[in-house]
Amino acid sequence: MLLSVTDAQKIYPSANGTVRALDGVSLELGAGEFTAVRGQSGSGKTTLLLLAGGLLAPDGGTVMINGQDPYKMASDARAHFRSTEIGFVFQQFHLIPYLSVLDNVLAASIPTHPADAKQRASELLAKFGLEHRLHHVPGQLSVGERQRTALARALLNQPKLILADEPTGNLDRENAEAVLGHLTEFANEGGAVLLVTHDDEAASRAKRTIHMAAGKVVE
Numbered sequence: 001m002l003l004s005v006t007d008a009q010k011i012y013p014s015a016n017g018t019v020r021a022l023d024g025v026s027l028e029l030g031a032g033e034f035t036a037v038r039g040q041s042g043s044g045k046t047t048l049l050l051l052a053g054g055l056l057a058p059d060g061g062t063v064m065i066n067g068q069d070p071y072k073m074a075s076d077a078r079a080h081f082r083s084t085e086i087g088f089v090f091q092q093f094h095l096i097p098y099l100s101v102l103d104n105v106l107a108a109s110i111p112t113h114p115a116d117a118k119q120r121a122s123e124l125l126a127k128f129g130l131e132h133r134l135h136h137v138p139g140q141l142s143v144g145e146r147q148r149t150a151l152a153r154a155l156l157n158q159p160k161l162i163l164a165d166e167p168t169g170n171l172d173r174e175n176a177e178a179v180l181g182h183l184t185e186f187a188n189e190g191g192a193v194l195l196v197t198h199d200d201e202a203a204s205r206a207k208r209t210i211h212m213a214a215g216k217v218v219e
């Protein structure tokens with residue numbers, strides 16, 4: 001399994017008591033699988049994605065990514081592990097505003113330093129139709145171009161797992177289709193995709209959909 005979440009619990013402290021954001025969630029994702037996560041606002045979808053990505057430690061249960069528990073690693077080792085195993089794509093892109101498109105993508109290679117990073121970045125950007133935008137900064141791009149840049153960054157280190165949180169939430173239909181097509185291709189080539197989405201069209205691309213309510217998976 002590329003991702004195994006077992007009986008995950010997450011409780012957030014808050015001013016008026018605690019919030020049980022995840023209450024015993026289990027999930028498995030293997031190579032070639034494209035799974036959508038749906039559920040109402042506040043049901044715990046983003047929290048699940050953060051746990052699955054080695055970004056937020058569970059309060060109970062376990063998370064195994066490609067056979068390893070990221071929360072048993074020291075934080076430096078965990079950061080390195082994340083950058084080699086996982087690509088993240090977010091609704092708000094999270095590009096660095098003062099770096100060019102090419103340098104935004106190359107930023108993903110800082111922890112790993114592969115010798116061919118620049119060539120691979122250029123190839124991915126060309127594949128995503130951005131070869132004429134390499135030296136633009138994100139503010140000069142359309143939103144669709146920004147998300148395709150973020151997707152190139154997510155794929156730079158050849159991760160096995162893509163975690164995407166509403167990646168089409170800011171895109172028009174045409175740009176959304178392009179991003180979903182690239183995620184589908186990634187899964188068809190043996191990657192695993194976990195996609196949090198409110199969008200019916202996006203969810204229809206997934207082979208499996210899990211529904212969450214109040215911190216639990218409800219089929």
Ligand SMILES: Nc1ncnc2c1ncn2[C@@H]1O[C@H](COP(=O)(O)OP(=O)(O)OP(=O)(O)O)[C@@H](O)[C@H]1O
Nearest residue numbers: 012013014019021040041042043044045046047048
């Ligand atoms: N840092 C935090 N501190 C306290 N409570 C939090 C925190 N983050 C999330 N929560 C609460 O945990 C619950 C789950 O939040 P989460 O963001 O995982 O839901 P979601 O399903 O992704 O929602 P949305 O669809 O609106 O993005 C919500 O009740 C939320 O208010």
